Amino acid sequence: MCIDSWVINKITIKYRYPIPRPDDMLDELFSSCVFTKIDLKSGYNQIRMKEGDEWKTTFKTKYGLYEWLVMSFGLTNAPSTFMRLMNHVLCSFIGKFVVVYFDDILIYSKTLDEHVEHLHVVLNVLRENKLYGNLKKYLFCLESVVFLGFVVSLKGISVDEGKVKEIREWSTPKKANEVRSFHGLASFYRRFVKNFSSIVAPLNELVKKDIVFKWDDVNEKAFNLLKDKLTNALVLCLPIFYKTFEIECDASGIGIGAESKPIAYFSEKPSGAALNYSTYDKELYALHYLWLREFIIHFDHQSLKFLKSQGKLQKRHAKWLEFIEMFTYVIKYKKAKENIVVNVLSRGYMLLTSLQTKLLGLEIIKDLHVNDSDYYKYDGFFFKKNKLCMPTCSLSEMLVRKTHGGGLMGDKLIFTRLNEYQITIVNYSIVNPRSFFSRTQCVRSAF
Secondary structure (H helix, E strand, O other), X not given: OOOOOHHHHHOOOOOOOOOOOHHHHHHOOOOOOEEEEEEEOOHHHHOEOOOOOHHHHOEEEOOEEEOOOEOOOOOOOHHHHHHHHHHHHOOOOEOOOEEEEOOEEEEEEOOHHHHHHHHHHHHHHHHHOOOOEOXXXXXXXXXXXXXXXXXXXXXXXXXXXXXHHHHHOOOOOOOHXXXXXXXXXXXXXXXXXXXXXXXXXXXXXXXXXXXXXXXXXXXXXXXXXXXXXXHOOOOEOOOOOOOOEEEEEEOOEEEEEOOOOEEEEEEOOOOHHHHHOOHHHHHHHHHOOOOOOOEEEEXXXXXXXXXXXXOOOOHHHHHHHHHHOOOOEEEEEOOHHHOHXXXXXXXXXXXXXXXXXXXXXXXXXXXXXXXXXXXXXXXXXXXXXXXXXXXXXXXXXHHHHHOOOOOOOOHHHHHHXXXXXXXXXXXXXXXXXXXXXXXXXXXXXXX
């Protein structure tokens, strides 16, 4: 039976009780090795309606009118009311050895003897408050347990094999709605996948408004790669809060934790105005995804070391810095070649991340020179006036955009550096000079 409660919900005064964040609850389980899971039986129906208000829940059937005597699903304040009850009943244990999410209660302990004692006091409290569980769903004294869609154990958290199997067996999408469904399920486990936003980017293009659905090889590759990453996902360690956290940031990506023991992976694909941010702005933008905890931040952008001592701030920087100053943190410079994990997160499949050392050896450059007549060929490369040259192609603009990273400003100094390294970008006069020079002002000490 399904009841539409939109009429009563529309005139109900909303009660906004805070619902706990699943991530916060999972973090409390670190170093625990014994778990018991309790599931209440029809939890909402164990709360009595206020006497005299039953008529407000009246619903019509072919057999006549009926009223709820207990709280039913579908009422706008039902989740908040139930969560308040559970927190009130178990308040003495929450944060010590119990986490509760609606009708799911998880008891965790570090030893079996300690766990038996914890289990005893929790069951007594539930009995005293006349809250009844579903014995068929009880799981007692396990080394690992599925909670909120994750497998929790002493090693950390991992993906639920049941959900992963569903992802693994997902057939190739035929329309945009099927892509959205797959993306939604895969996003639930995005913390386990390095570079998730870059991998899923081709699929995101298919669900944009007014885009004709066309499944090609790029989408198929992203689809299969994502399924493979989730099928072979790592076990993520749970954070140990009395230790100092270290965060490695690079442009739009954040990797939280160390390379050997990651806690979570985070990456974001910039959109809109964020695409035009400088490297300084992008890496500062990454910084405000943080927790209220003392930590060390590693950047490969050296000027961010002086973030706190800047005398003049842009409006955007000031807004971010105002939020960041809520935290206790230390900024340290880390060379990009040492920041491997996060570089992968932020750059993904962009081939030009290796341009600083290997760009001129790319076979694609040799192929593009075929149609240019103003160069001479030597050892497979084209030269003009003893300078190794880039052809007129999209790589020219990409070279300028991707090899920024230092302190150069102004076109005169930039082209002096280009000349010193004997790199020429030709035929730029056909581009609007102003737009070209504004782009080249982002070129940094990579040259």
